[in-house]
Amino acid sequence: MKPRIEVRGAGIRFGALQVFRGIDLEVGEREVVAIVGPSGCGKTTLLRCINGLIPLTEGEITIEGEPLAAPREGVAMVFQHFGLFPWKTVFQNVAYGLRLAGASRAEIADKAQKFIDVVGLTGFENYYPYQISGGMQQRCGLARALSVAPRVLLMDEPFGAVDAQTREILQFELLSIWETRPTSMVFVTHAIDEAVLMGDRVLVLKGSPSAVHEVVDVQLPRPRNRATLLHPRFAELREHVWQTLMADARKAEFKVTQ
Amino acid sequence: MPRRNWILYATMFASLALGAAAWELAGHLTSDAFWAPLSTTLKSLGEVVHNGVLLRQAASSFELYLTGLALAVVVGAPFGVLLARITWLRVALEDYIMMLYATPMVALIPFILSMMGFGFAPKVLVVFLFAVFPVLYNTVEGARSVRPELIEVAHSFRSGEWALWRDVMIPYTLPFAMTGIRQAIARGLVGMVAAEFFLSPSGLGQMIMMGSQNFDTASMLAAILIMVLLGVGLMDIGLYLEKRFAAWRGYNP
Known part of the structure; x- marks a missing residue:
């Protein structure tokens, strides 16, 4: 193969x-x-x-x-310093990749929510990055990458900027x-x-x-x-x-x- | 806390009352042609409000001011982002922009007069020139300071140039542009008075000039008072807008 x-x-x-x-x-x-x-x-x-x-x-x-x-x-990256847009909420950040991929509004709402749930950020959809911890920010970065259904996932020291626990x-x-x-x-x-x-x-x-x-x-x-x-x-x-x-x-x- | 607030408000009002009393007293201690008391000024203000002169002149000034300011924002902000994205263009124009930003614009008025005469357009140009450089300068500096990582995120998600402006450059730069616009609001007001003084007299500037020439200090002070209130009000609007668009910067001013 x-x-x-x-x-x-x-x-x-x-x-x-x-x-x-x-x-x-x-x-x-x-x-x-x-x-x-x-x-x-x-x-x-x-x-x-x-x-x-x-x-x-x-x-x-x-x-x-x-x-x-x-x-x-089909290739998505998770960034060391999260790479979240500070003026977008958690939901909007996760939706970013889907929007650029040209997904419909219904599809974005559906998939973004699904991956927010997968990474455990349910209930924080409307928070801005500066309101949540580093760990939660990287969960958001991960959800953004996963939501476009990547066949290749690139992780750039994704946990290098969060505390040890x-x-x-x-x-x-x-x-x-x-x-x-x-x-x-x-x-x-x-x-x-x-x-x-x-x-x-x-x-x-x-x-x-x-x-x-x-x-x-x-x-x-x-x-x-x-x-x-x-x-x-x-x-x-x-x-x-x-x-x-x-x-x-x-x-x-x-x-x-x- | 409420007690503290009360003391602060009392101090503020006492200070304003003291200022008003000093104005009144200064008027009574000197000749009317030199300094009119507050009461006479307010009476004169009442007259010009009543006979419609103030409304007409203020409307004329406002039209000039808003036209010039709007042009400054519409030209300055997008051009600023463009300069931040296209390096060679910025390098080519940066020195001219700095020179013009540093030039006292009043110095250019005689030149504008001889080039363009007395109409509405040269006056708008004066307001525009006073207002545009702070918008342009702050927008360029803001757009240049965008975190490279965010542009990389956009490219990684296959963003085109237009989507990059929509999702990254414009939202990131907006608070910086607003800082420039707030400065432009103040400088545009200076430009408005300068244009009304030195090009064809009109509006609030004309009211001040006429009051001065007729030794009618009361009506002159009335026009100045209106201008002060206008300036303070506009600065407040500018501050509000700046805060409104910078909400997400709350943690990182």
Whole structure:
């Protein structure tokens, strides 16, 4: 079966700065690939390339067999800082993607409400983003992405801006939402345990310019839930990725910019 | 709290009453040609209200003012967003805009007079020039400060340029444009009086000029008083509009 997302020899160069090069990646129809790496390794940039927001300087991306040139129908992104419009209510924010996709008024009312319910924001439809917590804002961002029925879901450190407890709650809710409507998902994070918990595979980016250092085949049973955290293999993989990344992390932290 | 409010209101009214008393006293202590007492001013105001002069002159001023202000908003706000979206256009025009914004517009009036003469159009142009730059400047700066992430969200959801204006640029920029419009409301009023003084005399400006030339200080002060009330009222409307459109900014002024 052909993978839904195919990345071949992807590279990005901004002027003199080569951010990453030679990245290959395939994501199947019901597969989650987590990308983990130190800050500045270009993992978020790679995700934007897969969304079609930034063109690659080398290599090629195809989605559902078609070469990518601009943002495609059927691909939706959840943003690190939520990306909600502060002048729109929760309902209007969720409805945004549907409206741009040209859905009818009745369809928007129906679907937006459905996904507001799915992410647990029922009763908060008429709140503005500044009136609700960060966790609730990201639930809204997730509902907006889900409402367009994406076949590819791109997650850009979606829980990086919420507190630790909310983050855990949202991780497990996302896992259970994904179980009921599995799609291709690319999950970018700098948290190693999150990468192992979410991914069927974990792509470890490293180096400068960064490249794929290792692809970890997770092979933890699904559905994943809190019990997954107690699985011996979870601890083993987390430790393995930690060793891979952390040896360099201290070097990176103490590096002085020339 | 109610007690505190009461004290604040009492202080405000005492201050206004003291000002009115000082006005009255100053009038009685000097000649009428120099400074008319409040009572004489109000009597003169009553006369011009009664014989219809005030209504006619105020209507004439208002027509000029609103035409100039409306043009400034209709031109300034959309052009401001356009300049924020099209970098080369902004870079090309930015210096001219700054120069004109910094120029005291009164200095241009003799030039406008020699170019366009005494009609209604040159006066509207003066009000427009006074009012347009704060709208334009605030709109450009506002539209440029839109969070890049929001534009990225729009592109990610496959928004076209027009939908981007409708859903992102205009709602985001509106509070900034309103700040500019509030400044334009005040500057347009200056432009209105300047146009009525230095181009063909008309409206409230003409009333002030005539009162001054006839040593009729009372009617001059009456016209000025009306203008003050007009200015205060318009500023309040501007503030209300600004707050109304910035409700969502409540947490992040």
